[in-house]
Amino acid sequence: MxxxxxxxxxxxxxxxxxxxxxxxxxxxxxxxxxxxxxxxxxxxxxxxxxxxxxxxxxxxxxxxxxxxxxxxxxxxxxxxxxxxxxxxxxxxxxxxxxxxxxxxxxxxxxxxxxxxxxxxxxxxxxxxxxxxxxxxxxxxxxxxxxxxxxxxxxxxxxxxxxxxxxxxxxxxxxxxxxxxxxxxxxxxxxxxxxxxxxxxxxxxxxxxxxxxxxxxxENNYKRFKLETKAPVSPDYFQLNGVNELKVEGTTVSFLYRGNVNAMMSKIAAIDLANILVEEPDLEEIFMHYYEKED
Amino acid sequence: MNLWIREMKAHRKSLILWCIGIVAMVGASMSKYAGLSMSGSGASMNELMADMPKSLQAVMGVGTFDLSKASGYYGAIFIYLLLMATIHAVMLGANILSKEERDKTAEFLLVRPISRSQMLTFKLLAALTQLVIFNLVMLGSSILLVNPYSHGESVNQDIMLLMVGMFLLQLLFLGIGLAIAGVSRYPKRAVSISTAILLFTFILSIAIDISGNIDWMKYLTPFKYFDAKHVMYSGGLDGRFIGLTALILVGSLILTYVGYNKRDLHV
Incomplete structure (x- = not known):
């Protein structure tokens, strides 16, 4: 009931x-x-x-x-x-x-x-x-x-x-x-x-x-933060499962849900200065929902 | 029943203060009268009043009363006692309902298993109880404090009749206060709106006395319904006005129940 x-x-x-x-x-x-x-x-x-x-x-x-x-x-x-x-x-x-x-x-x-x-x-x-x-x-x-x-x-x-x-x-x-x-x-x-x-x-x-x-x-979002040696085009990371993509010069951050291997090979192709991959807390997932409709 | 007890407790202090006010008011008025009659100036007081312009007499609420008699004197001050009683009633009516929203306790009260109508009924009963207590204290103190000066004149019957009129007006203004708090979209203002209405009708009743030409307006102001002059000197309570009072009272109660059940609470 x-x-x-x-x-x-x-x-x-x-x-x-x-x-x-x-x-x-x-x-x-x-x-x-x-x-x-x-x-x-x-x-x-x-x-x-x-x-x-x-x-x-x-x-x-x-x-x-x-x-x-x-x-x-x-x-x-x-x-x-x-x-x-x-x-x-x-x-x-x-x-x-x-x-x-x-x-x-x-x-x-x-x-x-x-x-x-x-x-x-x-x-x-x-x-x-x-x-x-x-x-x-x-x-x-x-x-x-x-x-x-x-x-x-x-x-x-x-x-x-x-x-x-x-x-x-x-x-x-x-x-x-x-x-x-x-x-x-x-x-x-x-x-x-x-x-x-x-x-x-x-x-x-x-x-x-x-x-x-x-x-x-379980939806398994990961937050990626990258620092590249050379500036990258925002389009480079425009693929399925990427959200909240932010590219500012050589810093890139986004939320990713999907096959990790696909993303890793994509990243491997560029020259990195630093990388951080973390589990987002619910807060971030929700912020994503909050902001999506704006 | 629990709600009735709660309301009685919540209003206990204010009711006691009002009752002290009543006794003080009647007591102070009658001791003034004692001063007047002792010096034997009651009759000269009458002459003085008669010499005053009619408008001034109206403002002072005297007019046709024989101030040398305790009953006449009481009749002249009665309008002020009436004003007290109606202020109490209209504020009680507006307050007993709007305070739940003002103090944000409506949310506490109305998530209990009672309907809004049940809540209204218990609040109405609590308010009625207080009106009765108010009226009885007024009656008791009037009888006790007027009689010592009456010099054998029978005053009790007049007082009792005036008190019945007062009670009817108390009911009427309680109804108006409840209706305003029940219907108003802004419960916080209910008390000030209802006192404003009361003062307006009170001033209108004085204006009618002063002018003499707008007598028909007496239907608009409850203060004219059971005028002490008429009650004491020309045949008691007027049936038409009893009917009108009942009509307004029933109308405001319907408005209260329907309005309060229909609207969103301010929480």
Whole structure:
């Protein structure tokens, strides 16, 4: 079963931001990455899924039910961590979490204590007095306290120190093992690389690529940086599989995917001063997607 | 229910301050009256007022009241109590709804398993509770503070009738505040827009008193619906205006529910 099913979802705000004809599915039990630069439409998509804003056209289903029409019902099983955490200032952490729990018809006290323990969160402090990172922890606990079947995270790691980030990821992996599906939006690629099974890349409101993380990495891009003794013509490297070719005098750099032998014999034919071949990280692969459409 | 409790807690401090304000306002007014009647100048006060130009009388809210009597004096200051009550109501209505978006808590609240209509209903109930408390404090402090100066004159019935009128206007302005916050594309401005409407209608009601020629405009300003003069001296609450109030209230509630359910939240 698809836990999330987005069909031709379009949301326009006047003219500027928004999403256009977005379609993708998130399967039961997977950790799905949702990647894009700031302003790409990640939060817009998530807020539409949660019924905070309404689609201009198209629709989205969660647990097989329309996310607007059956909003209150499906939200029983959704845990959400917003990108910016703002909560009622005048409350203590404990009160806020109890208030949050009071909307779900189950006893969450044990889970709150557990989660607060894992995230090292002081329940007796006032929210007003908390640092950004600690507010984020409150966000994490309120999103997970009712043991939701679907966890939606909008840029969840900002403000968390590396140790807490690690614990948070462990927590998510544990939730995932328990059976929870996770939609993880981020512009930080390394965290997606670590956690996610599949990833959707979104740019300017459009889906650019939907791929398994493993496939993305297997695609075997190599970054080549060459220094030649004599200037070469840019056309020399114009062959299949070459991307982001930059030639500045005697320095040449590009991304290459394809038969390495073909490339090596091509390079062997020119007089080199230096050569560097490296594995690009996901970031570079994504930058490539981001820029391709410009 | 949890939402109702949350709202009551969130507004507790402000409601207490308002209640202190009510007692202070009624108390201060009546102690002024005590000064007036003690010196026996109540009657001369009436003469002084009668000598003033009509426009000045209108601005001071006196007009036809007999200031030598506690009831008349209370009737004359009632417009200010009414202004207090309606400011409280309109701000409460606009605030209770728009604050979720202003403080960015709408995202927290509406990802819970409740519909927007359910949320509105609980907020409405919390606001109503506060209006009732406000009104009861006003009623109680008026009865307790006016009676000592009444010299046997029966004032309680007038006060109670005025309070019913006040409650109707509280409801009406609560509805207007809610509707503005519910429909507005800019929730941050809801409070200022609704107070502006309130002040405009208040000034209009004074303008009607001053001019004397634009009496038909009284339908436009709720402050004229249950005018203390009419309530006390010519037959209580006017049925037409009760109907009009109910109509505006129902209209604003429909607007609130429909508007709030239809629009995107500012998050």
């Amino acid at each position: 698809h836990v999330i099913e987005v069909n031709n979802l379009t949301k326009t705000y006047g003219s500027a931001r928004g999403i256009t004809n977005l379609s993708f599915q998130v399967e039961q039990g997977e950790i799905f990455g949702f990647i894009g630069p700031n302003g790409a439409g990640k939060s817009t998509t998530i807020r539409t899924l949660l019924g905070l804003i309404y689609p201009t056209s198209g629709n989205a289903k969660i647990f097989g039910k329309d996310c607007i029409q059956y909003g209150p019902e499906i939200k029983k099983e959704i845990g959400y961590l917003p990108s910016e955490v703002f909560y009622y200032d005048n409350m203590k952490v404990k009160d806020l979490l109890q208030y949050s729990a009071s909307f779900y018809k189950k006893d969450c006290r044990k889970r709150i204590a557990e989660l607060a323990g894992i995230m090292d969160l002081d329940l007796n402090k006032k929210i007003d007095d908390l640092s950004l990172g600690n507010k984020k922890k409150v966000g994490i606990v309120q999103g997970l306290l009712h043991e939701p079947k679907l966890i939606i995270l909008d840029e969840p790691t900002s403000g968390l120190d590396p140790l807490m980030q690690q614990r948070f990821f462990d927590l998510l992996e544990a939730e995932n093992k328990r059976g929870a599906t996770i939609l993880f939006s981020s512009h930080i690629l390394s965290e997606v690389q670590r956690l996610c099974d599949r990833v959707a890349i979104i740019k300017e409101g459009k889906l650019i690529q939907l791929e398994k993380i493993s496939t993305l990495q």
